[in-house]
Amino acid sequence: MTETMLAERFYAKDHSIHLEDVPVPHPGPGNVLIEVAYCGICHSDLSLINGTFPAQLPEVTQGHEASGTIVEVGVGVTGWKVGDRVIPSAGRPCFTCRKCRRGDFANCLHLNLMAFAYDGAWAKYHEAAATGLTKIPENVPMDQAALLADAVSTPYAAVVHTAQVHMGNAVAVWGVGGVGTHLVQLAKVAGGVPVIAIDLNDEVLARAKRVGADHVLHSDDPDLMSKIEDLTHGRMIDVAFDAVGIKPTLRAAVDSLDVDGKAVSLGLSSQDIDAGPFMNFNLQRKRVYGHLGYRGQDIGVLAEMLSYHRLDLSESISEVIPLSEIKRGIQDLEEHRNNPIRILVKP
Template identity: 35%
Template sequence: MSAATMLAVRLLRHEQDPVLTEIPVPTVGPGDVRVAMRACGICGSDVHIIEGSTVPAYLPITLGHEAAGVVEAVGDGVVEVAVGDRVSVNPMLSCGTCRQCRTGRQNLCPRIQVIGLQRDGAHADLVVVPAGNVVPLPDSVGFALGAIVADAIATPWRAIERARVQPGDVAVVYGLGGLGLHAAMLLRQVHGVRVIGVDASDSALARAADFGIEEVVDARAGRPATAVHALTDGGADVSFEFVGSVGVVEQAVRSLGYDGRCVVVGVGPDRLGLSLRQETLVARGQSIIGSHGYVSDDIRHLLRLLDDRTLSIDGTISHRVPLTSYADGLAALRDRTSGAIRVVIENDM
């Protein structure tokens, strides 16, 4: 491999696993930075892209959007970031000029692009993003954790902010994968909230206590909302749906008590068809809220919490593989028996 090329995981076509290949090093335009990738998560979203249920802007494309690394080059006009800086990467590239961007809601920009989906991503030696999309990574936070903050932790953080959570609330988390477990840790450690976890997996339910979830409901028993009401004497204050299933959304809404808020984060292709009566929703003052992504300020705030140890994220990075073993990491994520929570590629370079 020459100085003009690098290794990257490229998806050539759907329903075929990506391949590790040699491609040209990306150029750095004005206002851009080039980051030498030190860690990048393999996310369930990557699997959706590979399988074709999520369609990228073009093929072939380099996958990967949960990244952290070291700034290797800066473009013209960049003054706030320097070569050698440790950074987390916000993969959501917004236009900066629309109403949403001007009012601090860059995650809702109608022209948003996500690396690994609309632009080449970070399952590679190097990735290029606008300088405004990198966040300083404290020395106390390792690259692997700095990578998953920028999505797997920031996404539930934004959802919790949307829910107006208060200390002493009761929260129900539907789906105890990476997003749900991080949500539970944030709710317990930062917000002082009682958490009830709901899942249909033996392994997920068994490991819940390790992440601060002392009460769990097995969704396979049917109508988990009924069990939640029994545990809470009238329903939860907030519920979170991280599964992406209309049936789970229904149960998450039905788990609520008066003035309850259900935040839907999971993404699925089906139309919502709630059987809840409209008068019930109104009379109980309940809300159904969508939450999409996060903004760079969310990442900054989370990194401060990690730096001062207000927040401790331990155990959710279950698998670490080098870039050259990407296929092994992908296999672990797909294998329901592997115990995978977050799989992270690490690149020492």
């Protein structure tokens, strides 16, 4: 193995990014070294660069949605060996907050996020904690595996844990970009019927249809609610996801609900939530949930779903680029050029 490797580095002082030769890390106790196969570009990576998320370190290697192969094992690691194909966890519990002290690591209040609090995987190698690894089944391709550590697991957790979509639920998804497309796919696997995708953009609606949406509608359609009523034969929606996170989309999601229906909000913005008049909201016993993130074990479940062909994520890989083109990839995602779901970096 060489002593140095190419890595993308973010500098907090001027919010610049650079491709640099940095030393290859050697895994500390409890850690492994992974040769990165693929690592996605996520909106939260952009949020660090543009300052929406505060920097936690003066400089850091970015990229937190990775797959790879173990090439070195640190002292004290059990159950993992060189050659294992793995997905590293995108965060580590702090082990000091009040949740961690009670053993509730999954709800750690100061989670150390990969690519924010420690170096990420836009690099040839990545040092990861062995406790957060998920094994990739043999028949699952490395590129699809890289999508599981956030891009698919967050929508999965919204469908399964927060919304608890089950067979026969009428489901609508507002905003079918990266998160929304996976919500459509997973709600359908969970038994949603019909699954309706709603967006302004014809191209992403066509893609939603390709990955399984039963119907697509335009969010600015003045007859949107009556069309939803027709498509559901008067039932209206049991579970509405808002993957956009702005006032009018959450309001429309709530308005579309049947009595006892749930609206789940996944988009992040600084706008206030509008769930309509108290009168309607309470009379019809509507519910609104906020959703963020996923459980570590969800990644393993999704890997099995790929292995057993319950899920096909081939449509989710919009492009694969070499690390040397990372700046262009970041710009393409920022500008939504060709509506990418995930651009993967292959270091």
